[in-house]
Each structure stands twice: as C-alpha cells, then as structure tokens.
Amino acid sequence: MTLPHLVDSTLDLSGGVALLTFRRNDVRNALTGTGLVDDILLTLEWANRTPEVSVLILTGEGAAFCSGGNVKEIQKRQGLFGGSTLEIQDQYRRGIQRIPLAMERSEVPLIAAVNGPSIGAGFDLACMCDLRLGSTNALVGETFINLGIIPGDGGAWFLQRLVGYQRAAELTFTGRLVKAEEALALGIFLELTEPEGLLPRARELAAQIAAKPPHGVRMTKRLMKHAQRGELSDFLDLCACFQGMAHHTEDHAEAVSAFLEKRVPAYAGK
Numbered sequence: 001m002t003l004p005h006l007v008d009s010t011l012d013l014s015g016g017v018a019l020l021t022f023r024r025n026d027v028r029n030a031l032t033g034t035g036l037v038d039d040i041l042l043t044l045e046w047a048n049r050t051p052e053v054s055v056l057i058l059t060g061e062g063a064a065f066c067s068g069g070n071v072k073e074i075q076k077r078q079g080l081f082g083g084s085t086l087e088i089q090d091q092y093r094r095g096i097q098r099i100p101l102a103m104e105r106s107e108v109p110l111i112a113a114v115n116g117p118s119i120g121a122g123f124d125l126a127c128m129c130d131l132r133l134g135s136t137n138a139l140v141g142e143t144f145i146n147l148g149i150i151p152g153d154g155g156a157w158f159l160q161r162l163v164g165y166q167r168a169a170e171l172t173f174t175g176r177l178v179k180a181e182e183a184l185a186l187g188i189f190l191e192l193t194e195p196e197g198l199l200p201r202a203r204e205l206a207a208q209i210a211a212k213p214p215h216g217v218r219m220t221k222r223l224m225k226h227a228q229r230g231e232l233s234d235f236l237d238l239c240a241c242f243q244g245m246a247h248h249t250e251d252h253a254e255a256v257s258a259f260l261e262k263r264v265p266a267y268a269g270k
Helices: 036-049 071-076 085-094 098-105 121-127 155-163 165-174 180-185 195-210 214-229 232-247 250-261
Strands: 009-014 017-022 055-060 110-114 117-119 131-135 139-141 177-179 191-193
Touching: 009 036, 017 036, 017 195, 036 055, 036 098, 055 195, 098 121, 110 121, 110 195, 117 121, 121 139, 121 155, 131 180, 131 195, 155 165, 177 180, 180 191, 191 195, 214 232, 214 250
Parallel strands: 017 055, 055 110, 110 131, 117 139, 131 191
Antiparallel strands: 009 017, 139 177
C-alpha cells in the first residue's frame, strides 16, 4: 500500500485509523495559497480506495486547525480571489468547492480534531466531518459576512444541518466567534478535551469505530449520508440491499459467533 504524495500535510495509518495533519502553521493552515486543498482531496480519494482505512482524522499542526481563506490574498485579489466575476466563479468551482463534494463522497467516517481556531472555510471543513472533537483552545466562526462575502464553500448547507436553521442563521448573519465551551453546548463539538488530550481521544474514538467490521462501517456511513437527502421509501430499499450484502459477509458470521461465544471478534474485512 502506497500513501499519497502530499505537499503541506502528513499522513499516517495505524490500526485502520488514518491521521491527516495540516502543516502550514506559518499561515495558520489556510486552505488558499497552500497545497492543503489538494492534500485533502488526495487523502479522501486514497481512503475510499484503500480497504485498510476505516476512519480518517483531520487535525492541524501548530496554533490553528484551519484559518480558511488567506485574508491577505483576498485583499490583493490573488489566486482564488482574483480575476473577473466569471473567473472567480470558475476558480471556486474547480478549487475549494471540490472539498465538500469529496467529503460527502467519503466512504469512511471523518473525525475533525479541532486543536485551535477553525474559522470561515476552516470551520466549514470541520462541519463537513461526521464527528468533531474540540480542544479547549478551539475557536470557531462562520465569519464570511465580516469580510462582505458569503460561505462560498457550502458552509450554509452544512451548518444548518448540524445546529438547525435558526442557530445557523444567527452564526452566519452575525459572523461572531464561538469559544469551545459554547460550541460544545451548541452541538458543534461532540466533546472537549485539554489540548494535550485531543489527539489521544480522537485516536481512541477512531479505534472504537475501526474495531467494527470494515464493510459494515463503510456501508453504514453511506446509508447515513443517503438518509440526509433521500426519500424514505428509496432509503428503505437501499437499506434492504445493503442488509442483504451484510448478511453474506464473513465478518457478519464472525460477529454473531463471537457474540454467542462471548469473545472478541477477529474481523477479516470480508
């Protein structure tokens, strides 16, 4: 198995748990003006096609999780933010908007270990994950309105599904920053830890998931995503199909045997 070649991140895999770490602390792990967008896309594609991966954790090195767009580039109209109206539209579609589409296509559970500020598109990136653990140093904000722009990466779609329309509207219209404790109370974070305990807790949670039958985890993830956008009758048909597949896996037979024999199951991913 070969890991993807990343530019501004590192990736490791252990026990079915992959860890993607953003390493552009010099710009607070900004998504624009760095290689992080491509790093994220390459990692998601790799995880989907690599059966040894059961869970993917995303986190940042240094003070921030991800600062989103580089404000200096916005001011100078560089990169993603430069050109005519049509050029900017195309650059969004072919650039940062590839992330939400790839995150929605992820076949493995995604955990954001939010180690520090997660602002704008960085906050949206965390909201695209299935689970979010926060450090007590975390700070989040849907801050686009403060710069006179809108969440161009799909943030308005993800946030209201996470906290409900009214709260998402308040956060998006005001652009205010939310400290870790309030983010926990709003349901943005599943848990909070002290900074030094964040990655160990993320790995612990990921390991709990990775210990389950690999095909079952991936099928369940796909079902969870279909349930967000499908009609009930169509969804139930899909459930029936996936269940038929699951009943014929070796891991299902092993799970039942281990349960009845009161032992720890040994899954083969078959």
